[in-house]
Amino acid sequence: MIMPYIHFTEEQKRLAASVDLVEFLRQRGEKLLPSGHEKRLDGDHSITVRGNAWYDHAAEKGGGPISFAQTFYHLSYPDAVTLLLGGAAAGACLPTEKQAEVEKKQFELPPVNHTMRRVYAYLLKKRHIQRDVLNAFVHAGLIYEDEKYHNAVFVGKDEHGVARHAHKRSTHDTGRTFRINVEGSDPRCSFHWTGASDRLYVFEGPIDLLSYITLHPEDWRKHNYVACCGTSSLPVLWMLEQNPVLRDVYLCLDNDKAGHTASLRLAEQIAERFEIASSRLIPENKDWNDDLAELAEQGHPVQMVQQMG
Numbered sequence: 001m002i003m004p005y006i007h008f009t010e011e012q013k014r015l016a017a018s019v020d021l022v023e024f025l026r027q028r029g030e031k032l033l034p035s036g037h038e039k040r041l042d043g044d045h046s047i048t049v050r051g052n053a054w055y056d057h058a059a060e061k062g063g064g065p066i067s068f069a070q071t072f073y074h075l076s077y078p079d080a081v082t083l084l085l086g087g088a089a090a091g092a093c094l095p096t097e098k099q100a101e102v103e104k105k106q107f108e109l110p111p112v113n114h115t116m117r118r119v120y121a122y123l124l125k126k127r128h129i130q131r132d133v134l135n136a137f138v139h140a141g142l143i144y145e146d147e148k149y150h151n152a153v154f155v156g157k158d159e160h161g162v163a164r165h166a167h168k169r170s171t172h173d174t175g176r177t178f179r180i181n182v183e184g185s186d187p188r189c190s191f192h193w194t195g196a197s198d199r200l201y202v203f204e205g206p207i208d209l210l211s212y213i214t215l216h217p218e219d220w221r222k223h224n225y226v227a228c229c230g231t232s233s234l235p236v237l238w239m240l241e242q243n244p245v246l247r248d249v250y251l252c253l254d255n256d257k258a259g260h261t262a263s264l265r266l267a268e269q270i271a272e273r274f275e276i277a278s279s280r281l282i283p284e285n286k287d288w289n290d291d292l293a294e295l296a297e298q299g300h301p302v303q304m305v306q307q308m309g
Contacts, residue, residue: 008081016084019065021049024084034180044258045204046231047072057232058262107184109163110146110153119145119152122171127207127289128296130214136221137210142191145171151178154191154206154227156235159242164189167206167229179205181229188238192226199248200224201281202236202266203288204259211288212252215295231262233269240274249278254287 008016022039025032031042038048046058055062056071069080116138123129123143137143142155146168156165165185170178181187191206203209206227213220224246228235231253240246251266253259267278283291 008078012085013081016066016081017064018052019084021052021054021065021068024065025049034178036181036183040230044261046258046262057230057234058265060233107164107166107182107186109155109166110151110168110182111148113145113147113150116145118150118171119143122152123207123210127211128214128292129207129210130217133210133213133217133220137193140193142193143206154229156185156189156191158186158189165191165229167191167227169207187232187234190227190229190235192235192239193221193224194243195222195224197222197224197248198245199250200226200236200239200246201250201252203227203252204231204254204262205229205287208252208254208288211292215288215292231258231266233266236266237269237273240270240276247276249276250281251278252281252283252288255283256286 022032025039025041032039032049033042033045034040035048038050041047041049044056047054047056049055049068052065053062054064054068065084066077066080069075069083070077073080073083075083120134123134124131134143141163142157144153144155145151146153149168150171151168152171154167154169155163156167158164165187166182167185167190168178168180168182191209193209201209201212201223203212203225204227206229209225209227213225224239224243226235226239236249240249249270251263253263253266263278263280267280270276270278285291285294
């Protein structure tokens with residue numbers, strides 16, 4: 001079937017290309033999560049939007065509103081422009097002048113609180129992380145409680161042991177869950193553990209990483225683990241570049257569409273750049289903390305869980 005030709009004026013094309021994607025997606029009922037100056041799609045954590053720009057951190061590509069509508073909604077060019085013009089008419093259009101660029105902030109760790117009472121209570125009681133595992137990361141300077149809001153801060157260090165990345169997560173049960181990377185963080189150096197073996201385990205978030213270790217504790221300190229704080233490939237590729245010994249990669253991302261898609265992309269990138277065939281480890285539930293919580297609810301002592309595989 002031949003689709004009828006639709007002529008768009010230059011002004012219509014300009015309007016479609018200037019649509020504020022954040023407002024446009026809100027109008028369409030899409031849930032967005034805060035991520036620094038950007039917003040992250042709840043349905044696909046690898047995609048962030050800001051103003052009239054979007055970027056897929058897993059596929060490492062992005063663009064403007066028209067390409068977003070074509071990619072995200074699987075639309076033809078005419079249908080994408082038509083959809084966006086409807087959004088512009090509803091008030092999702094940016095001013096014609098270019099938005100001022102926000103100066104990139106220098107990375108600084110949030111001030112440290114004098115105790116870790118709330119972080120320990122949250123991770124041990126609410127998330128069921130084993131105390132010995134949590135202690136190891138705390139003693140390595142990779143987890144602490146921030147002074148102002150009592151968030152759990154997950155620190156990522158570079159090859160010299162200097163903090164370059166921090167991911168904050170709220171520890172309270174009321175209101176909306178808060179997760180964000182500290183401004184100025186180097187996306188390559190996200191939360192990770194470096195061991196001496198040739199194994200690397202890859203996760204979306206720090207709590208999934210800690211949960212997996214709690215579920216599979218045997219000799220865990222000798223292995224390598226990284227939480228991408230999303231589904232970006234940068235932390236994984238950086239760790240493989242820094243440590244050529246790593247040849248056994250396990251992709252442990254979430255058991256959902258975003259996790260499966262990101263795993264395929266990661267596996268392709270790892271194979272292309274390092275000639276390594278990755279393996280996929282999939283949680284029974286959506287993520288590894290859900291698996292851990294299920295065991296805890298069934299009354300199984302975490303320390304008695306045997307390592308699988």
